Amino acid sequence: MLDASKRSLSAVCGCASGSFAVTAVSRRAMLACGTSVLAAAAGGFAAKSFAQSAPRRIDVHHHLASPSWLQTMKLIGVDNPLIVNWSVQKSLNDMEAGGVATAILSGNVPQVRPLAKEAATRIARESNEYAKQLAMDYPGRFGVFAMLPLPYIDESLREIAYALDTLKADGIGVLTNYGDKWLGYSYFEPIWDELNRRKATVHTHPADANCCVNLVQGIPQTAVEWGADTTRTIASLIFSGTSQKCRDKGVDAIFDAADRNLVNRENALHILPRLNST
Numbered sequence: 602m603l604d605a606s607k608r609s610l611s612a613v614c615g616c617a618s619g620s621f622a623v624t625a626v627s628r629r630a631m632l633a634c635g636t637s638v639l640a641a642a643a644g645g646f647a648a649k650s651f652a653q654s655a656p657r658r659i660d661v662h663h664h665l666a667s668p669s670w671l672q673t674m675k676l677i678g679v680d681n682p683l684i685v686n687w688s689v690q691k692s693l694n695d696m697e698a699g700g701v702a703t704a705i706l707s708g709n710v711p712q713v714r715p716l717a718k719e720a721a722t723r724i725a726r727e728s729n730e731y732a733k734q735l736a737m738d739y740p741g742r743f744g745v746f747a748m749l750p751l752p753y754i755d756e757s758l759r760e761i762a763y764a765l766d767t768l769k770a771d772g773i774g775v776l777t778n779y780g781d782k783w784l785g786y787s788y789f790e791p792i793w794d795e796l797n798r799r800k801a802t803v804h805t806h807p808a809d810a811n812c813c814v815n816l817v818q819g820i821p822q823t824a825v826e827w828g829a830d831t832t833r834t835i836a837s838l839i840f841s842g843t844s845q846k847c848r849d850k851g852v853d854a855i856f857d858a859a860d861r862n863l864v865n866r867e868n869a870l871h872i873l874p875r876l877n878s879t
């Protein structure tokens with residue numbers, strides 16, 4: 602049921618596929634998706650049903666474009682019309698059309714990944730505060746998955762604390778990769794340790810990886826690569842043992858744009874990590 606609303610809403614970033622949750626290396630977790638994930642992601646928002654007739658859906662893949670983030674993106678040449686033309690009213694209109702009661706706001710690609718440390722830290726903070734203000738201005742309509750100034754670890758740890766302690770964000774939003782690093786890399790271990798300690802909800806969004814831009818002429822990145830990159834980062838989390846570690850504490854992870862390739866590789870992702878550890 603999630604997909605129906607996501608097809609219209611997630612078009613803002615060009616990816617329109619279901620969310621997929623993995624919190625453990627198990628068949629149950631590999632196939633876990635849908636209402637349990639939404640409930641976890643929604644924090645205090647109650648979702649009694651997803652009836653088509655009433656706006657009761659919770660959209661966990663819904664982007665905003667804060668003024669300072671948008672201005673910065675224009676400066677570096679990221680001026681996709683779908684991003685530039687975002688407005689609060691457009692979000693509300695899309696939610697109405699999709700029967701969405703509550704949308705959890707997250708940063709659009711490339712978030713602040715291309716920026717230097719100071720700018721990434723500042724823009725992430727401003728975007729998160731802007732998102733929180735929207736959540737307060739429209740009670741019950743918006744939640745917040747806070748953006749982190751990754752790949753800067755210390756600054757991201759500070760933003761996790763600010764977002765979850767001060768802003769009371771519903772969770773954290775990250776990309777599937779940071780150039781040449783996927784989420785299971787040891788580089789991100791301090792981030793996962795902190796999210797794990799807090800039992801946080803984590804939303805991941807696909808992004809272009811350094812290795813895989815314009816691989817096939819004429820095919821948009823969103824058509825194949827974003828789904829593939831979600832699979833890469835899920836595999837990275839599983840093979841590194843991160844997913845198992847987070848499962849023990851209770852991190853809920855939401856993966857947008859997981860493709861059928863992930864399901865086809867379920868056995869490999871389920872069995873191979875165990876074989877490799879013996």
Ligand SMILES: [Zn+2]
Nearest residue numbers: 611614616806
């Ligand atoms: Zn998106």
